[in-house]
Amino acid sequence: MSLEKAITVEINGVARELSAPAxxxxxxxxxxxxxxxxxxxxxxxxxxxxxxxxxxEAVDSCLTLAWMVEGKKVTTLEGxxxxxxxxPLIAAFLEHGAVQCGYCTPGIMxxxxxxxxxxxxPTDDDIALALSGNLCRCTGYTKIFTAIKQAAEVLRAGGGDx
Amino acid sequence: xxxxxxxxxxxxxxxxLARLPGxxxxxxxxxxxxxxxxxxxxxxxxxxxxxxxxxxxxxxxDGRVIIGGGxxxxxxxxxxxxxxxxxxxxxxxxxxxxxxxxxQATVAGNVCSGSPAADTVPPLLSLDAxxxxxxxxxxxxxxxxxxxxGFKTNQRKHDELVTGLSWAAPGPHTANLFYKLARRKxxxxxxxxxxxxxxxDGDRCTEARIALGAVGPTVxxxxxxxxxxxxxxLADDLIDSAARKAMEESSPIDDLRASADYRRHCIHVxxxxxxxxxxxxxx
Ligand SMILES: Cc1cc2nc3c(=O)[nH]c(=O)nc-3n(C[C@H](O)[C@H](O)[C@H](O)COP(=O)(O)OP(=O)(O)OC[C@H]3O[C@@H](n4cnc5c(N)ncnc54)[C@H](O)[C@@H]3O)c2cc1C
Ligand code: FES
Ligand code: FES
Numbered sequence: 306m307s308l309e310k311a312i313t314v315e316i317n318g319v320a321r322e323l324s325a326p327a328x329x330x331x332x333x334x335x336x337x338x339x340x341x342x343x344x345x346x347x348x349x350x351x352x353x354x355x356x357x358x359x360x361x362e363a364v365d366s367c368l369t370l371a372w373m374v375e376g377k378k379v380t381t382l383e384g385x386x387x388x389x390x391x392x393p394l395i396a397a398f399l400e401h402g403a404v405q406c407g408y409c410t411p412g413i414m415x416x417x418x419x420x421x422x423x424x425x426x427p428t429d430d431d432i433a434l435a436l437s438g439n440l441c442r443c444t445g446y447t448k449i450f451t452a453i454k455q456a457a458e459v460l461r462a463g464g465g466d467x
Numbered sequence: 468x469x470x471x472x473x474x475x476x477x478x479x480x481x482x483x484l485a486r487l488p489g490x491x492x493x494x495x496x497x498x499x500x501x502x503x504x505x506x507x508x509x510x511x512x513x514x515x516x517x518x519x520x521x522x523x524x525x526x527x528x529d530g531r532v533i534i535g536g537g538x539x540x541x542x543x544x545x546x547x548x549x550x551x552x553x554x555x556x557x558x559x560x561x562x563x564x565x566x567x568x569x570x571q572a573t574v575a576g577n578v579c580s581g582s583p584a585a586d587t588v589p590p591l592l593s594l595d596a597x598x599x600x601x602x603x604x605x606x607x608x609x610x611x612x613x614x615x616x617g618f619k620t621n622q623r624k625h626d627e628l629v630t631g632l633s634w635a636a637p638g639p640h641t642a643n644l645f646y647k648l649a650r651r652k653x654x655x656x657x658x659x660x661x662x663x664x665x666x667x668d669g670d671r672c673t674e675a676r677i678a679l680g681a682v683g684p685t686v687x688x689x690x691x692x693x694x695x696x697x698x699x700x701l702a703d704d705l706i707d708s709a710a711r712k713a714m715e716e717s718s719p720i721d722d723l724r725a726s727a728d729y730r731r732h733c734i735h736v737x738x739x740x741x742x743x744x745x746x747x748x749x750x
Contacts (some may be wrong), residue, residue, distance in 0.1 A: 308473065326475035330500075349501045351654065353716050362541070365567040368500050372474055373517055416566050423545070438565015438652020 317384030
């Protein structure tokens with residue numbers, strides 16, 4: 306048996322203690338602890354469904370071991386949202402129908418949010434570069450691009466602040 | 468579930484080196500964890516490199532660029548100085564995996580994985596980079612050009628850690644370009660990768676480097692083609708002959724991504740195109 310240990314980590318602003326064996330991925334660990342918004346797809350870095358942010362950087366949680374996030378801040382889709390005022394990305398995805406089955410959506414929003422902090426006014430090329438690790442089998446991406454641009458506009462105008 | 472292993476998480480360089488003998492280094496895990504899941508890899512003890520202080524740092528000192536053993540592909544893209552200090556490497560970083568993989572994958576891990584399709588290697592060879600290796604008893608530097616000994620084999624000893632890579636930032640009359648031919652721009656394995664460096668003094672080329680990826684057992688420099696260009700004005704017909712020579716120096720294989728013939732054809736075309744562009748840019 307791989308050694309099991311408790312790791313302290315902040316998930317979406319809440320301090321947590323998660324127990325995990327050495328060989329558990331962050332993806333499996335988060336889902337085992339109830340974070341079902343983190344989706345499991347390919348489990349090998351190809352699809353981006355499992356994307357989360359560690360200290361603000363988007364990574365694939367299927368290629369991260371749970372122990373690696375000891376002492377760090379993990380943000381999932383749930384951490385972007387706010388019950389009173391949905392994140393501008395969420396509002397824009399709803400408005401533009403950029404969600405069909407929704408399986409890719411949590412990962413896409415995590416990737417898009419990280420990009421928007423670096424590039425507040427992204428071009429199509431910027432969005433393509435930021436989303437090249439996220440597969441969507443439903444939408445054809447057009448509406449996703451439109452929604453991200455609208456969210457960028459809202460954020461630039463100072464909208465979506467908590 | 469991944470197969471079982473022990474996971475060491477040393478807190479600094481010294482501890483890492485002490486734990487190294489018999490262990491397998493884990494950097495971004497974008498090769499290693501995928502291989503472990505696919506049961507292609509059976510490492511029993513992994514040593515994570517993520518807790519070494521300053522291991523991701525990028526420095527430029529006296530015109531020499533030094534990246535850490537933990538520098539990621541994303542770090543290259545976020546560092547504004549890299550566009551000039553390593554143009555070909557930044558071009559490779561922009562077509563490397565997706566955002567999440569770029570944030571995890573390290574340059575050293577890419578170099579050590581030794582795949583002939585590893586995208587940072589043609590740029591690093593075109594920049595004449597050196598590999599810095601350290602073990603508990605000392606350090607050494609190996610030119611990347613001498614690093615590979617065969618398909619996925621290299622000169623690194625089992626107790627050595629790659630602590631970084633370095634190269635001279637290209638000067639004002641040097642152009643350094645990379646092109647990755649693949650099914651699409653993002654998240655695709657390279658069919659042919661070409662990196663070139665051309666240094667120009669007036670109407671002569673004083674130095675040329677051509678590095679080719681995915682068309683041999685290792686990434687390599689087409690030295691016969693380079694020799695044809697050194698000291699010459701790069702007229703179109705000379706560029707075409709050198710590009711053809713580069714093609715002759717390669718030994719591509721047929722695989723699911725492309726035929727050997729197609730790869731050879733693309734080396735000729737891409738090398739010619741990049742040399743021409745580099746010659747103009749270096750003016
Ligand atoms: C979805 C996906 C897309 C990808 N796209 C690309 C692409 O476009 N281009 C490309 O070239 N590759 C690509 N890769 C492959 C992979 O991301 C790269 O090879 C990456 O750079 C490996 O780095 P890493 O830090 O993840 O290495 P790891 O997987 O952690 O390690 C790889 C190997 O290097 C050794 N190692 C790591 N660091 C050191 C060190 N400092 N010293 C000594 N040995 C070390 C490890 O022991 C291991 O054997 C992709 C992978 C995935 C999963
Ligand atoms: S499940 Fe992690 S990238 Fe597909
Ligand atoms: S909405 Fe179904 S995969 Fe993207």
